[in-house]
Amino acid sequence: xxxxxxxxxxxxxxxxxxxxxxxxxxxxxxxxxxxxxxxxxxxxxxxxxxxxxxxxxxxxxxxxxxxxxxxxxxxxxxxxxxxxxxxxxxxxxxxxxxxxxxxxxxxxxxxxxxxxxxxxxxxxxxxxxxxxxxxxxxxxxxxxxxxxxxxxxxxxxxxxxxxxxxxxxxxxxxxxxxxxxxxxxxxxxxxxxxxxxxxxxxxxx
Numbered sequence: 793x794x795x796x797x798x799x800x801x802x803x804x805x806x807x808x809x810x811x812x813x814x815x816x817x818x819x820x821x822x823x824x825x826x827x828x829x830x831x832x833x834x835x836x837x838x839x840x841x842x843x844x845x846x847x848x849x850x851x852x853x854x855x856x857x858x859x860x861x862x863x864x865x866x867x868x869x870x871x872x873x874x875x876x877x878x879x880x881x882x883x884x885x886x887x888x889x890x891x892x893x894x895x896x897x898x899x900x901x902x903x904x905x906x907x908x909x910x911x912x913x914x915x916x917x918x919x920x921x922x923x924x925x926x927x928x929x930x931x932x933x934x935x936x937x938x939x940x941x942x943x944x945x946x947x948x949x950x951x952x953x954x955x956x957x958x959x960x961x962x963x964x965x966x967x968x969x970x971x972x973x974x975x976x977x978x979x980x981x982x983x984x985x986x987x988x989x990x991x992x993x994x995x996x997x
Contacts, residue, residue, distance in 0.1 A: 811849040813839040818860045824906045827857055827919045827926075854926065857916065861929040864912050868933075871895045872940070882947030883994045886963065889941055890987040893967060897980040910975015914968075938964040948997050959997070963990055 817839035821830040832853055836843050850856040875888035875895070901908035909915060917930040942960035949956045970986030 810839070810841045810845045813841060814846055814849060814856065815859060815863055818856055819863065819912075820903075820905070822857070822860055822916065823900065823909060823912045827916050854924070857920075857926045858929055861913055861916060861926055861933075865929070865933045865936075867899075868892060868896050871899075882944050883991075885944040885947070886941060886994060887987060887991060889937060889944070889963075890967060890983065890990055893971060894980050894983045894987070897971075897974060897983055901980070908975065908978050908980065911968075911971045914972070915975070934964070934968070937967070941967075945997075948994065959993070963993070966990060 814835060817835045818830075821834055821838060825834075832843060832846060835856070836846055839846075846856070850859065872888060872892035875891045876885060879885040879888045897908050900912065913930045913933055917927050920926045938960055941963050942957050945959045945963070946953060946956040949959070966986050966989060970982040974980050974982040
């Protein structure tokens with residue numbers, strides 16, 4: 793900050809930094825220990841901020857959970873876009889979705905102290921009650937992934953949108969099933985198998 797910057801900017805910057813620390817701490821603890829098992833005190837202690845700082849940034853724990861889920865979705869989208877840049881055709885763009893899931897699994901394994909535990913979004917959704925807004929965040933993420941798959945499959949099946957949507961649903965089930973098994977096994981091997989299966993399916997279109 794320059795000498796001429798108003799002092800009133802400092803509290804806002806501190807709040808912004810506190811929010812980021814809280815989100816980072818929540819991401820680690822929610823993923824490693826679960827949403828229900830992780831209390832506010834645990835998150836604020838790990839973030840190194842006062843409890844009041846949490847409520848200055850989030851209306852409630854539910855609000856923090858939603859922000860965590862949104863952040864994981866955006867993280868995945870970033871990995872997907874990176875993979876998409878290297879894809880040369882519709883087939884490559886479909887496989888970019890699978891590669892982004894594998895990349896996310898690898899990142900989770902490296903950045904969390906208990907290793908890879910599967911899809912953080914699905915893990916959280918399994919703990920949340922029906923009607924919870926966090927479940928809506930997860931549902932929208934999964935719908936967006938399937939929509940991305942459908943768009944890429946349509947490139948391979950021009951003029952056959954209904955069939956393309958069916959293939960995309962098949963691929964979505966393959967992707968999500970492999971993620972669940974990978975989470976149970978604590979490794980991304982099933983995701984690589986799913987990618988190979990998807991590649992074989994696309995060759996037959």
